[in-house]
Amino acid sequence: MRGVTVRYGDVVALDRADLTAPAGRVCALIGTNGSGKSSLLKAALGLVRPGGGTVTVAGTTPRETRRRARVSSVPQAEQVDVTFPLDVRAVVGQGRYGHLGPTRRLRPADHEAVENALARVGLTALADRTIAALSGGQRKRAFVARALAQEADVLLLDEPFAGVDRPSQDTITALLRELADGGACVVVATHDLAGLGALADTAALLAGGRVVVHDTPEVVLRPENLVRAFGLGGER
Numbered sequence: 247m248r249g250v251t252v253r254y255g256d257v258v259a260l261d262r263a264d265l266t267a268p269a270g271r272v273c274a275l276i277g278t279n280g281s282g283k284s285s286l287l288k289a290a291l292g293l294v295r296p297g298g299g300t301v302t303v304a305g306t307t308p309r310e311t312r313r314r315a316r317v318s319s320v321p322q323a324e325q326v327d328v329t330f331p332l333d334v335r336a337v338v339g340q341g342r343y344g345h346l347g348p349t350r351r352l353r354p355a356d357h358e359a360v361e362n363a364l365a366r367v368g369l370t371a372l373a374d375r376t377i378a379a380l381s382g383g384q385r386k387r388a389f390v391a392r393a394l395a396q397e398a399d400v401l402l403l404d405e406p407f408a409g410v411d412r413p414s415q416d417t418i419t420a421l422l423r424e425l426a427d428g429g430a431c432v433v434v435a436t437h438d439l440a441g442l443g444a445l446a447d448t449a450a451l452l453a454g455g456r457v458v459v460h461d462t463p464e465v466v467l468r469p470e471n472l473v474r475a476f477g478l479g480g481e482r
């Protein structure tokens with residue numbers, strides 16, 4: 247994205263933000279509450295319309311990338327409607343919708359992709375439960391499984407580690423690394439600075455709606471950069 251501005255009424259959530267997240271890499275978005283991480287992900291998904299700047303995802307517009315099912319997302323927990331009476335396997339199956347043929351039915355290869363994704367996040371035993379009957383961390387893993395089943399080129403994840411225990415966090419981190427090694431572009435908003443080195447090739451530090459540094463985790467975690475992002479300004 248180049249010079250992207252997102253406003254909600256009078257609030258400037260993203261302020262001429264620039265970011266390039268290449269294929270084959272995991273890019274982490276870090277910054278205080280309200281620094282603009284979710285807004286950046288929403289702009290990349292075409293869920294908010296920027297008031298300025300340009301967003302290109304996989305060579306085209308965010309909406310077109312979504313239409314072609316080339317982008318998958320793991321939303322923030324608060325954005326998920328858990329009252330919807332779907333079982334876990336069906337939620338993961340949603341990841342295959344972009345692959346379906348004219349019958350719109352899941353075929354053997356789709357079922358296989360769903361079962362693989364469930365196994366990779368360790369949810370096979372809970373696959374028949376409704377999504378409402380999972381714990382917060384298990385639900386996160388279900389949405390990660392949906393993203394895996396989609397086999398998308400671009401993965402955008404909003405705090406996939408929130409409420410997730412250490413073993414599951416390690417599992418998700420390893421999966422995201424594997425997907426990037428396979429050529430996917432992975433962008434993850436996270437508050438877990440301790441896990442940054444294991445997770446990400448690069449980290450983009452947001453403050454006040456701008457990307458103030460984008461470099462290796464080692465460079466971004468230098469005290470002078472953390473002070474820029476976490477020590478100044480505060481929430482808006």
Ligand SMILES: Nc1ncnc2c1ncn2[C@@H]1O[C@H](COP(=O)(O)OP(=O)(O)OP(=O)(O)O)[C@@H](O)[C@H]1O
Nearest residue numbers: 254257258259278279280281282283284285286482
């Ligand atoms: N729907 C909305 N209406 C009005 N303001 C909003 C809305 N969504 C976000 N904002 C504001 O936009 C700014 C950026 O919010 P955003 O959710 O992008 O931050 P974030 O970095 O993802 O925060 P967090 O770490 O808390 O998830 C904040 O000031 C927030 O209050």
